[in-house]
Amino acid sequence: xxxxxxxxxxxxxxARESRYRIGELVQATALNIGDAVAWGQFLDDxxxxxxxxxxxxxAAIEILTIAGMxxxxxxxxxxxxxxxxxxxxxxxxxxxxLADLGITFKLAALVDAEYxxxxxxxxxxxxxxLKSKIIDGRGWGYYYYDDDxxxxxxxxxxxxxxxxxxxxxxxFKTSAxxxxxxxxxxxxxxxDADLQPDELALAVLALADYQGFKSAVHEFDAAHDMAVSRLxxxxxxxxxxxxxxxxxxxYSVREKAGQRNHYVFYPTDILVALxxxxxxxxxxxxxxxxxxxxxxxxxVKANGGLRARSSHRIATVDQLWASRLxxxxxxxxxxxxxxxVPRVAQVVSHTRIRQALTAxxxxxxxxxxxxxxxxxxxxxxxxxxxxxxxxxxxxxLATAIWKWIGGK
Numbered sequence: 220x221x222x223x224x225x226x227x228x229x230x231x232x233x234a235r236e237s238r239y240r241i242g243e244l245v246q247a248t249a250l251n252i253g254d255a256v257a258w259g260q261f262l263d264d265x266x267x268x269x270x271x272x273x274x275x276x277x278a279a280i281e282i283l284t285i286a287g288m289x290x291x292x293x294x295x296x297x298x299x300x301x302x303x304x305x306x307x308x309x310x311x312x313x314x315x316x317l318a319d320l321g322i323t324f325k326l327a328a329l330v331d332a333e334y335x336x337x338x339x340x341x342x343x344x345x346x347x348x349l350k351s352k353i354i355d356g357r358g359w360g361y362y363y364y365d366d367d368x369x370x371x372x373x374x375x376x377x378x379x380x381x382x383x384x385x386x387x388x389x390x391f392k393t394s395a396x397x398x399x400x401x402x403x404x405x406x407x408x409x410x411d412a413d414l415q416p417d418e419l420a421l422a423v424l425a426l427a428d429y430q431g432f433k434s435a436v437h438e439f440d441a442a443h444d445m446a447v448s449r450l451x452x453x454x455x456x457x458x459x460x461x462x463x464x465x466x467x468x469x470y471s472v473r474e475k476a477g478q479r480n481h482y483v484f485y486p487t488d489i490l491v492a493l494x495x496x497x498x499x500x501x502x503x504x505x506x507x508x509x510x511x512x513x514x515x516x517x518x519v520k521a522n523g524g525l526r527a528r529s530s531h532r533i534a535t536v537d538q539l540w541a542s543r544l545x546x547x548x549x550x551x552x553x554x555x556x557x558x559x560v561p562r563v564a565q566v567v568s569h570t571r572i573r574q575a576l577t578a579x580x581x582x583x584x585x586x587x588x589x590x591x592x593x594x595x596x597x598x599x600x601x602x603x604x605x606x607x608x609x610x611x612x613x614x615x616l617a618t619a620i621w622k623w624i625g626g627k
Contacts, residue, residue, distance in 0.1 A: 238546060241519060272319065281335040284336035305345045330385060358403050360374050450491055463528040465530075491511075587608075
């Protein structure tokens with residue numbers, strides 16, 4: 220597909236509409252929990268299903284702010300009304316499972332919600348709690364209930380997620396803890412060749428907000444560039460028909476009451492596209508990024524929300540990642556559509572004059588190939604080559620004209 224500046228502007232409009240659709244879906248699916256509201260794992264459940272938790276509610280709060288709702292909106296206040304106080308979790312009726320506050324991914328989700336639509340020069344309650352669970356000054360494990368009941372070592376995915384969630388904290392981003400964790404992430408990126416695309420993408424997203432440590436963490440640039448390079452290699456071989464697949468990560472938590480299995484899902488392509496946009500939207504994968512945004516916006520339009528390929532469900536956290544991608548893509552297009560359009564398309568379609576010159580060149584080659592293919596006085600192999608060249612060039616010309624006229 221030949222993408223033009225007009226095409227990416229239209230795609231940005233579709234992304235904006237999809238972002239609002241997801242916000243409307245979240246508003247329509249709030250569960251009433253006494254005087255509060257909450258959300259569960261899926262937004263396509265029957266309203267009679269009352270399952271809810273920190274993941275769903277935290278994601279919903281951020282989705283609503285991305286869709287334009289103010290943090291002090293009544294619905295968002297109602298959502299916070301059921302969430303326990305970070306400093307005194309048992310002070311409210313325990314509508315939520317308080318043990319979940321010891322799980323890094325769920326606590327990080329609350330930090331994301333805590334900062335949704337806000338910046339702060341003070342430590343916020345869940346941020347303070349998450350910060351207190353750093354292991355050995357290096358990173359976060361999967362869980363940390365207390366000093367005697369915690370993970371024994373940092374885990375890359377949990378650490379990258381926590382650092383990404385803390386990106387809005389001005390205090391944390393300049394702290395010694397942040398510097399030490401940044402250094403640990405960079406070492407792991409340099410040494411672990413088996414990191415999955417989701418892990419690499421989260422690391423790229425996280426490191427983008429900790430560039431103040433470049434001089435102190437000598438491996439920073441090399442580690443970041445290596446992660447981006449690995450994402451480029453992965454995305455470069457991605458076929459459009461498989462875009463939209465998710466990846467799950469399972470982990471065990473050893474609670475005092477026994478061992479429990481947990482899992483976390485990531486919409487891989489959406490994470491990778493978001494990370495690539497954050498990394499400057501490299502030319503090599505701009506077409507891939509457009510394919511992901513196109514897939515996600517089309518999916519939302521057809522289903523009212525992003526429906527996963529694997530589970531065929533509209534998962535709340537997936538809607539958050541899609542909203543983040545739509546928001547980032549809109550911002551990139553607003554800054555400059557030329558920085559989103561792939562290079563070849565940018566060269567041939569930036570102005571009407573370039574379009575005309577490109578069309579004339581393609582037409583000339585096509586006609587020359589046609590003339591060669593019907594000349595009985597030249598070698599047969601040359602006539603075949605001329606026919607192939609004519610078919611290819613005239614086909615490209617027809618596609619280009621159709622895209623230019625349609626603004627796609």
